[in-house]
Amino acid sequence: MVALCCLAVVSGQQRYANILKLSSDVGPDGQFQYAYQTEDGISSEARGTLVNSNARDAEGPATAVTGQYSYTGPDGQVYTVSYVADENGYRASGAHLPQPHPIPEAIQKSLELNARSPQSESGFQQSYQQRAAFAAPASPSSSRPSPVSSRRAAASSSAPGRPCP
Numbered sequence: 745m746v747a748l749c750c751l752a753v754v755s756g757q758q759r760y761a762n763i764l765k766l767s768s769d770v771g772p773d774g775q776f777q778y779a780y781q782t783e784d785g786i787s788s789e790a791r792g793t794l795v796n797s798n799a800r801d802a803e804g805p806a807t808a809v810t811g812q813y814s815y816t817g818p819d820g821q822v823y824t825v826s827y828v829a830d831e832n833g834y835r836a837s838g839a840h841l842p843q844p845h846p847i848p849e850a851i852q853k854s855l856e857l858n859a860r861s862p863q864s865e866s867g868f869q870q871s872y873q874q875r876a877a878f879a880a881p882a883s884p885s886s887s888r889p890s891p892v893s894s895r896r897a898a899a900s901s902s903a904p905g906r907p908c909p
Contacts, residue, residue, distance in 0.1 A: 761786065774807060785822065788813035795830065806831060 761784040768778040779789035790811030808830035817823050825838040847855070 774805075785816040786814070 761782040763780060763782055765779070765781040767780075768776075770776045773794060775793055777789075777791040779787075781787040788811065790809055792807045792809045794805040795808045796805060808828070810826075810828050812824060812826040814822055814824040823838065823840050825836050825841070827834060827836040829835075
């Protein structure tokens with residue numbers, strides 16, 4: 745009975761793949777690189793380099809990482825993902841990953857035209873302010889009363905129960 749229990753425990757254990765190749769180097773300045781490969785077809789490699797951070801960032805330099813990893817999927821196909829992680833975020837690419845739809849030609853032309861346009865944001869602000877001033881109601885110092893104030897004056901002078909003109 746004890747042998748049967750031991751056999752059940754051994755067969756239920758998860759077997760980890762052996763590491764065939766492993767290299768790792770970490771520099772005193774924080775730069776690094778590593779690579780490994782396992783017997784079940786998994787491999788990975790990455791390199792981290794220091795990059796100048798934004799001048800507003802008081803934390804010092806940042807690490808940008810480039811690398812790739814590969815594995816064999818359940819369908820037997822080897823999948824490879826390459827990636828970059830830096831101040832612009834994480835960006836992965838691989839033949840099996842979804843790709844964005846192409847930008848329609850008319851939209852692309854519009855984007856290019858907008859990028860070449862000499863009108864700056866301050867020009868837009870100025871144009872907006874001019875339109876807002878044109879559409880604004882007359883100032884209180886104006887001699888002509890607004891239609892709303894005329895109706896209010898008429899309503900206050902009318903007798904109770906009598907409709908406003």
